[in-house]
Amino acid sequence: MNEAKSAIMERLRQALASEDAGEGRRRAVDARLARHEPVLVPxxxxxxxxxxxxxxxxxxxxxxxxxxxxxxxxxxxx
Structure with a gap:
């Protein structure tokens, strides 16, 4: 595996291993869905x-x- 790919994979592993990151993502998605901004209509x-x-x-x-x-x-x- 080349160095760049290894670095990317390591960052992914760290992000997936972090419990706080998962909860943070859930909160961000919940907040975005709660806003329910209207879509652009011509x-x-x-x-x-x-x-x-x-x-x-x-x-x-x-x-x-x-x-x-x-x-x-x-x-x-x-």
Missing amino acids: ARARVEGEARIALFTEMAEAVQTEVQRLDSFAEIAT
Whole structure:
């Protein structure tokens, strides 16, 4: 094993052996999940209802996708 790889492996062993590191990681993850920061949503997607459907249709058709509106789920071919 070369020297750099040995150094990396030793640091990993030390980190894994440390009980405090595991608890610290758990606390950090818990804190991050508790914050639950909102994800980045593009401004163009911040529309509702028919405007959102129109945006989806426009973007889908821009990449040669066919969009067909249905009145109910029952109209979906199985």
